[in-house]
Amino acid sequence: MTSTGAPLGLRCSNLEKRFGNFMALRRISFEIRAGEAVALAGHNGSGKTTFLRIAAGLSRPTSGSLHVGSEDILSTAVRMRIGFVAHQTMLYDELTAEENLLLFARLQGIAASAERAAELLRETGLTERRRSLVRTFSRGMRQRLTIARALLHAPSLLLFDEPGTGLDAPGISWLAATLLRVRQAGCTILMSLHGQAELAAVASRALRLEAGSLAADSSSGESIESVLRVKER
Amino acid sequence: MALLQTTATLFNKELRTELRSRELITTTIVFIVLVVVLFSFTFDPTSTESRRFGPGLLWLAFLFAASLMLQPCFLREQLNDTLSALRMASPDPFAIFLAKLAANTMFLLLTELLMLPVFAVLYNVPVWHVLPSLALVLFAGSVGICVAGTAVAAISAQARMRELLLPLLLLPLLTPVLIASTEATAALLAEKPELRLDWLGFLAAFDLVFLTALWLFGEFLLEE
Numbered sequence: 001m002t003s004t005g006a007p008l009g010l011r012c013s014n015l016e017k018r019f020g021n022f023m024a025l026r027r028i029s030f031e032i033r034a035g036e037a038v039a040l041a042g043h044n045g046s047g048k049t050t051f052l053r054i055a056a057g058l059s060r061p062t063s064g065s066l067h068v069g070s071e072d073i074l075s076t077a078v079r080m081r082i083g084f085v086a087h088q089t090m091l092y093d094e095l096t097a098e099e100n101l102l103l104f105a106r107l108q109g110i111a112a113s114a115e116r117a118a119e120l121l122r123e124t125g126l127t128e129r130r131r132s133l134v135r136t137f138s139r140g141m142r143q144r145l146t147i148a149r150a151l152l153h154a155p156s157l158l159l160f161d162e163p164g165t166g167l168d169a170p171g172i173s174w175l176a177a178t179l180l181r182v183r184q185a186g187c188t189i190l191m192s193l194h195g196q197a198e199l200a201a202v203a204s205r206a207l208r209l210e211a212g213s214l215a216a217d218s219s220s221g222e223s224i225e226s227v228l229r230v231k232e233r
Numbered sequence: 234m235a236l237l238q239t240t241a242t243l244f245n246k247e248l249r250t251e252l253r254s255r256e257l258i259t260t261t262i263v264f265i266v267l268v269v270v271l272f273s274f275t276f277d278p279t280s281t282e283s284r285r286f287g288p289g290l291l292w293l294a295f296l297f298a299a300s301l302m303l304q305p306c307f308l309r310e311q312l313n314d315t316l317s318a319l320r321m322a323s324p325d326p327f328a329i330f331l332a333k334l335a336a337n338t339m340f341l342l343l344t345e346l347l348m349l350p351v352f353a354v355l356y357n358v359p360v361w362h363v364l365p366s367l368a369l370v371l372f373a374g375s376v377g378i379c380v381a382g383t384a385v386a387a388i389s390a391q392a393r394m395r396e397l398l399l400p401l402l403l404l405p406l407l408t409p410v411l412i413a414s415t416e417a418t419a420a421l422l423a424e425k426p427e428l429r430l431d432w433l434g435f436l437a438a439f440d441l442v443f444l445t446a447l448w449l450f451g452e453f454l455l456e457e
Contacts (some may be wrong), residue, residue: 008251047349051309053317053457055389056317056321056322057320057321057457058317058320058457060456060457076324076325076326077318079321080321080322080324082321084317084321085317086317087314088313088314089314090313090314090317090318091313091315091318092250093248093312093313094249094250094253094315095246095250095253097247099249103242103246104318104322106238106242107239107242107243107322107324108322109235109324133253144358149318153322170264176440191258193323
């Protein structure tokens with residue numbers, strides 16, 4: 001399944017997010033062109049998750065703007081073209097793997113929802129466990145299903161927050177191959193990473209956040225490897 | 234049409250998850266039975282006395298049980314951050330509220346209907362001859378409780394001290410529903426039963442006002 005509609009770029013300008021007295025993001029401005037695959041690095045607490053949640057339209061910035069395509073991220077229409085993998089699974093433990101995918105496929109108005117769910121269950125290697133409740137799944141199986149949920153509607157923009165969490169070595173290889181495939185299909189990717197060179201290899205650009213500020217961008221000449229190398233604290 | 238389809242899909246999910254976990258219904262039924270039975274131990278009412286204060290007791294029990302039942306409806310969406318997934322996938326966030334409202338009302342009505350025979354026996358108040366009218370009052374009152382309760386549950390789920398916040402916000406807000414439902418029920422259980430359309434109209438207006446507020450501001454309640 002190819003991406004729904006044209007790939008979406010992302011542009012943020014003077015983006016700030018404050019939680020009480022804590023400044024999680026400080027005047028961040030950059031642009032990701034449609035079709036780019038960007039890796040986002042940074043220490044724990046550097047603002048990666050906060051940024052990704054704002055980019056997914058789930059959290060409102062304190063100031064500044066973030067546009068996906070030409071629309072403000074708070075528009076429902078643009079939010080539905082984004083695929084998001086967060087720290088938590090965003091799956092219902094009391095539903096089966098198949099029921100979870102069918103639920104989100106139907107909400108997203110996918111015409112052949114059963115076929116699409118079956119296709120993704122096959123790709124994730126979960127066909128045999130499709131009728132098992134998610135609460136019986138291992139962390140790695142949940143993560144595969146989470147990724148499948150994010151890919152269901154063939155999104156135009158993928159936001160992945162540490163997508164390799166819980167995956168074993170074959171799982172990481174599967175994820176890297178999947179990311180390459182969706183990128184070739186025209187999807188824009190922004191993923192936060194901690195190490196995992198195999199996933200970083202998919203990226204055509206890297207950004208690094210430090211204490212809520214944009215500290216490095218490989219598009220200004222630095223190599224991707226050097227931007228992704230997070231200094232010891 | 235899209236709103237109805239989305240609501241139906243989400244309502245189906247609410248039913249399926251509840252039928253598998255049985256968290257809400259079981260807790261609510263046990264709570265209401267406990268309140269009504271324990272209260273019956275404290276005095277030995279005659280039929281006339283029961284007709285006077287029975288409706289108030291019944292609706293208070295429903296109200297407390299509902300505040301217990303409504304608490305997890307958004308809290309359990311936070312466990313795996315499924316609320317975020319719903320917000321991203323639903324074309325209309327109002328559908329999330331509508332589905333929860335429909336499911337909560339259904340669960341509350343179910344417990345109320347199960348409770349009626351227990352109430353009738355323990356308090357010596359016949360209810361069968363007014364059952365259709367009583368069902369109407371129960372429905373209007375339950376929608377009132379659930380429409381305001383679902384909104385407050387969404388607000389309190391994101392707050393600190395959320396377990397305390399929901400009843401603190403909800404119970405004063407539902408005072409009009411409590412008064413109207415009690416008066417309408419009392420009129421039905423009187424010796425000469427009467428369906429009080431004025432109280433029923435009041436409940437319908439309350440339901441409509443809160444439903445409109447949810448439609449207008451629902452998306453803001455779901456934001457982080």
